[in-house]
Structure formats: structure tokens, C-alpha cells
Amino acid sequence: xxxxxxxxxxxEAGERTSTAGILIPATxxxxxxxxxxxxxxxxxxxxxxxxxxxxxxxxxxxxxxxLEGRTYVLLRERDxxxxxxxxxxxxxxxxxx
Numbered sequence: 001x002x003x004x005x006x007x008x009x010x011x012e013a014g015e016r017t018s019t020a021g022i023l024i025p026a027t028x029x030x031x032x033x034x035x036x037x038x039x040x041x042x043x044x045x046x047x048x049x050x051x052x053x054x055x056x057x058x059x060x061x062x063x064x065x066x067l068e069g070r071t072y073v074l075l076r077e078r079d080x081x082x083x084x085x086x087x088x089x090x091x092x093x094x095x096x097x
Contacts, residue, residue, distance in 0.1 A: 001043040004077040008037035008055060009070070034081055035059050037073060046077045056082035 001007055017023055039053045049055060058081070063074045 001041045001046075003043045004045045005043040006039060006046060006049055006055070006075045006077055006080065007041040007065075008057070008073050008075060009040050010035055010037040010059075010073050033059070036084075040072060042077075049077060049080065049083055050085070054084040055080045056084075 034056050035058075036054055036056055039049055039051050039055055042049055042051060055075075057073070057075055057079055061075070061079050065072050065074050
């Protein structure tokens with residue numbers, strides 16, 4: 001990875017269930033919806049994210065790449081909206097917006 005790039009494995013955008021228990025099909029269109037992904041690799045100039053973190057990003061601002069038969073998303077660090085980091089200690093949530 002070069003510069004401020006982040007390589008993520010996006011969660012599947014298939015069917016999902018609402019909090020009320022309603023099944024929402026993958027073909028349903030919702031306004032601008034952000035997606036969660038797991039960080040696979042980071043460039044040397046990335047400061048806020050580490051491998052293994054979960055990040056929130058906009059699916060419209062992405063570049064997909066296929067490596068060894070698996071599809072990944074390539075982003076810039078500035079395109080991330082939030083980071084859920086399991087490495088945070090002290091009882092804090094570990095979610096930074």
C-alpha cells in the first residue's frame with residue numbers, strides 16, 4: 001500500500017433485517033447508505049487506522065480491486081467516516097467519528 005491508502009474487505013451488501021424484524025432485500029434502494037468494512041492493509045502515511053479495525057465508508061466513493069479471487073475496496077484515509085477500534089482500552093467505546 002502506498003501513501004494514505006487503506007485496503008478494506010467490505011461486508012456483504014445482501015439482505016438485511018431492520019430493528020423491527022422486517023427483511024429488506026439487497027435490491028431495495030435506500031438514500032445514501034454508508035457501509036462497514038474490515039481493514040486489510042494500510043499505507044505508511046495512514047495515522048488513525050490499523051489493520052483489523054472496522055471502518056465506515058461511502059460505497060459511492062470507492063475503487064474496487066480483485067486480489068487472489070477476492071474483491072477489496074481501496075480508499076483514502078480521508079474518505080473514512082468512522083473507525084471502530086478494538087485496541088482502545090479504558091472502557092471507552094472505541095468508535096471515533
